[in-house]
Amino acid sequence: MTSPIHNYSEIGKLKTVLLKRPGREVENFTPEMMPRLLFDDIPYLPMAQKEHDYFAETLRDNGVETLYLEKLSAEALDAGGSELRDQFLEQMLAESGYPYGATHDALKEYLDSMSNQDMIIKIMAGVRKNEIDFHPSDLVSAAETEDYPFYLDPMPNLYFTRDPSACIGEGISINHMTFPARQRESLFNEMIINYHPRFANKGIHVWRDRNHNTRIEGGDELVLNDHVMAIGVSERTSAHAIQDIARSLFKNSQYDTVLAVSIPHNHAMMHLDTVFTMVNYDQFTVHPGILGEGGKIDTWTITAGKGESGLQLQHRTDLKAVLKDVLNLDDIDLIPTGGGDPIIADREQWNDGSNTLTIAPGVVVTYNRNYVSNELLRKHGLKVLEVISSELSRGRGGPRCMSCPIVREDL
Template identity: 50%
Template sequence: MYPGIHNYSEIGKLNKVLLHRIGKEVEGLVPDNFERLLFDDIPFLEVAQKEHDRFAEVLRENGVEVVYYVEETAKAIADPQVKKAFLNDILDESNLNSQAVREAIFNYLFEMPAEEMVAKIIAGVRKTDIENVASTNLADMISSAYPFYMDPMPNLYFTRDPGACVGNGLNVHHMSTATRRRECLLLQYMLKYNKDFAPEGTQQWYDYNDPASIEGGDVLVLNAETVAIGLSQRTTAIGIEKLAENLLHKSTFKRVLVFDIPKSRAFMHLDTVFTMVDFDKFTIHPEIEGPLQLFEITLGPDGKPRFESVTDQLDRLLARVLNVPAVDLIRCGGDDFMAAQREQWNDGSNTLCIAPATVITYERNYVTNDLLDKKGIKVLTIPSAELSRGRGGPRCMSCPVNRDDL
């Protein structure tokens, strides 16, 4: 068992990782709520769970301790008073329209054991779960056809986004969409009350209550001095500034690199177009190789953040901050434009590095996987027919907690 949060790279030997085993929450997905819940399709749960179990199995086969959101949150709320506060915070974020409904949901959930309660919150509370809730609230009557009192959290299996372990601390993010904000509360309570997960002294670099959005798929720890952050569809410049200021003032990190990436569904986060796979190698989507705005944030002599526009080519910039002679950018899909688009959509660039030159990928991205193999990268593939329907890959599905230093 690896105590504490320790994460100073993208590629150091992975010792401990936080996952969420995909569950009944995806069975709350229907075409009518795709836009609301940020999905394009409905994973077949039985097969998706087998695929996710294989992901966890590959991690364990390679010496990684796997812990899960439900169990770790349940440990955090074992005390009844903490459990009560957690449930009230969840209800505050659940867009409930009447006090009667709120009280009925509170009583229904609070009677459950902690682990069962957390699982049910993630799965969502349907109106059929609670009988005889009297409400004369107009908004309740207008939305009476909607099946849920409390929406499910189908995106939680992408555990990269609610928070990020950076150095010896943790970000608890403010997600850009209302439907995902409750996920961060689980992590907030783990940080405050689960000392197995976050021992005393664990730093917090970003707070759930900070107003500007930032998401973990945009945060890459390149080395002990450098963090890269994507200015993306879901991470704001204000959020980046706040995180950068905390890191530069209170940690060993000396610079934050900001990548201004296209604001679209296919380029949702930085790690969907760019991930590190070895000391000097990255997977990359060809469309961010060209003209791309890059910024570097450091502390000036006066102790205030200094912002500089970077004009270097991406490979030269990365070689400089990583202190290597050159960097190899491995294109997702190679030189085949169609393969690049197809495998980018299925997260071909979204690799999870579990040791230098050893990565976990989706087996479906065979063009990119073959290129990685030819570059000397050990590729461990997992099935993904159903998991990939959520538009995220192995890096998206994992929150590294503890890595060896390089």
């Protein structure tokens, strides 16, 4: 492995992962702001940090190198110097609603007074109006009303590092995310890839950058093996974006098949990995709520084709049969969340019972609160490493959501 990114499966032994320790941003908002920031509750920060540290330590105990978004971002700024710092800050302010004007100038002066690390942490945490001795006359962003407490909104979803980018093969997608609350997040990933010494000028291919109007998020991107991707058609990822990244992969990599899987477009099932994950060579978790009668679900097998689109699509509805075909397997073990019980399945799926992080074939990290699903995984022969989850789960994301694999061993 000579590339700093090497990720050809969902299940190869995990070697390096990107995390974000929850910071001030996860409780730096009011109940009225929760819908805007895509949260259902306000986590208790000290416990959320304790839980996340336990999660990270579990990964390190199993031989995984843990990199942190906030640290890499500051190191990228250090490497890029004053020109990059100014460029990054201008873009962040513009995407926050302040491309110019007196408020832009006041915010830039305030943030520019900080070290690179402190500035990154402050941008992530959000900038409240009472932090700056300034009375604006030109508010142009979401903070237009006088009683709104922030100039720059906090980014509480940052600890879900899976979504702003996805490492595929020896490249990456840097994603245009769906909702304004999360769209600034991938600015950090873009800067790291372009300027951090670990990644810059290392031949990393960007399969799709963030400069698009159509949406895609990493929770929908599953790397099934070294030539097959599965991508959810979901609330957060559009069919157009899937076709776009498929064309890029087919043209520039060894990937030849993308399996598009349609899931309900709602907050409970926001990404494919909230209802479906790969846990072994021939084993998957699946929330039974996404399957129709007889286990049916709309899927499209996308391969290279002729014509204007450059793609060929085959529609099918038998998920198990499709997986067997594209992965060349004799059988597939679909393990139902909550054992298939309609009450337990819905409860544990809401608490990320389907959102497993596989760190080696048949070895998964899960939330301890999903005890029915966890016991079923063990009965199916899997090794389950449970992490504590009372506060982290309030953000509607589990161990897979909280991790962006950068390097995995080949199978």
